[in-house]
Amino acid sequence: MTTLLLLDATVLTLSPDGSRVQPLAHHDVLVEGQRITHVQPTGQADPSHFDEVVRAAGRVVMPGLINTHAHVPMVLFRGLAEDVSIDRWFNEFIWPLESNLHPDDVYWGMLLGTAEMLLGGVTTVADHYFHMDVGAKAIAESGMRGVLGWAMFGSQGQAALDTTERFVRQHHNSADGRITAAIAPHAPYTCDDDFLRGSARLVDALGVPAHIHAAEVRAQTDLSLQKRGLTPIQVLEQTGLLRQGTILAHACGVLPSDIELMAEAGVGVAHAPKTYLKLGMDVTPIPALRQAGIAVGLATDGAVSNNTLDLWEALRLCAMLQKDRARQPEVLPIAEALLIATRESARVLGMADRLGAVQAGYLADLIVLDLGGLHHQPLHDLGASLVYNTLPTDVQTVIVNGQIVVRDRVLRRIDPATVVHQASRAMQRLAQRVPAQRIQTYQP
Ligand SMILES: [Zn+2]
Known part of the structure; x- marks a missing residue:
């Protein structure tokens, strides 16, 4: 089973009733296979024991x-x-x-x-x-x-x-x-x-x-x-x-x-x-x-x-x-x-027991954010920055099911140039609009 360590992050958690934001500073997230096994203070895990390590000092880890x-x-x-x-x-x-x-x-x-x-x-x-x-x-x-x-x-x-x-x-x-x-x-x-x-x-x-x-x-x-x-x-x-x-x-x-x-x-x-x-x-x-x-x-x-x-x-x-x-x-x-x-x-989606929290036992669907951009500075309140300031480009690394699919803003499994080329190729044909050929009629 592949093992993954997210090292020295600020981990976003919410209080059990969801009424407060409770960031955990200097924490590691340990992943084995598809799941998170531990969320613990940095210093206990040895990075050399993991297949992949994401160094997340100064970064925020939260659920995808x-x-x-x-x-x-x-x-x-x-x-x-x-x-x-x-x-x-x-x-x-x-x-x-x-x-x-x-x-x-x-x-x-x-x-x-x-x-x-x-x-x-x-x-x-x-x-x-x-x-x-x-x-x-x-x-x-x-x-x-x-x-x-x-x-x-x-x-x-x-x-x-x-x-x-x-x-x-x-x-x-x-x-x-x-x-x-x-x-x-x-x-x-x-x-x-x-x-x-x-x-x-x-x-x-x-x-x-x-x-x-x-x-x-x-x-x-x-x-x-x-x-x-x-x-x-x-x-x-x-x-x-x-x-x-x-x-x-x-x-x-x-x-x-x-x-x-x-x-x-x-x-x-x-x-x-x-x-x-x-x-x-x-x-x-x-x-x-x-x-x-x-x-x-x-x-x-x-x-x-x-x-x-x-x-x-x-x-x-x-x-x-x-x-x-x-x-x-x-x-x-x-x-x-x-x-x-x-x-x-x-x-x-009926998945509250396995998705939506950075917690041991949950599926490892995680994102690592760099909130170092000027639009977050000075960062007084993590929750406020996440809700009101964050841009998609602040996302650095993305993990789904324990696998890194984006690392340092690079997609690992999709070639964007090919996808854009293929999607644009059909653009003219797709943009034709003959109302009589509609697939349904809106009549609520
Ligand atoms: Zn819809």
């Missing part, structure tokens, strides 16, 4: 960031749908653009987005996209951890459920356990009840989580109530998808009665604040969700609404947006923001 909802290959469409309403965003831009996709595009798009995320300190992504078999190949090659679902629309019928079943059987728990498969129907407004029930049956039969968009904006909830007397959350409850382990993307338009149902069921919520700001959407009611005990995690969504896959920006916006909406700067303080970025994001 977790992106709880993305469509990573959409980096291919960055900048192609700006300043438009949600209806036009789907009907005139995204769904026509996606009719251009070949499996090969998804592969290179996934590698491009994965390279961006790893260099920015993101070690896990819950992704929801088409051709996920090649997406899984890219994730396996990159060294990243992923919860991967093959996106499905109800109009695709049983064939889509069959494809998903084959995908799950082939890829769940693959890549040394780094890949978890998920069942990924698109949303209650693009999947009829029978299709949602069929998806829930797959969750039961295969023992994997569901990942779905729900109540993205309040208008969806209102329309659903008008049309059928049920909120999108109630639709999920009646069709069997509102359950322990389900990842709900956004939940910006939920009602107080929905929040009760969500808490009872034990779902987690993925929160992508930059997308909500850009599309002028409602905002996930994080304080109410957290008060009800619901896990809320950070997300970027796809890069056509979010432009980058930068979770530091999401972290900052998550805290600021709640302060702004509440008109109270005390809302969502620093320790809580860091809790959401680490342990709570892990809880959204």
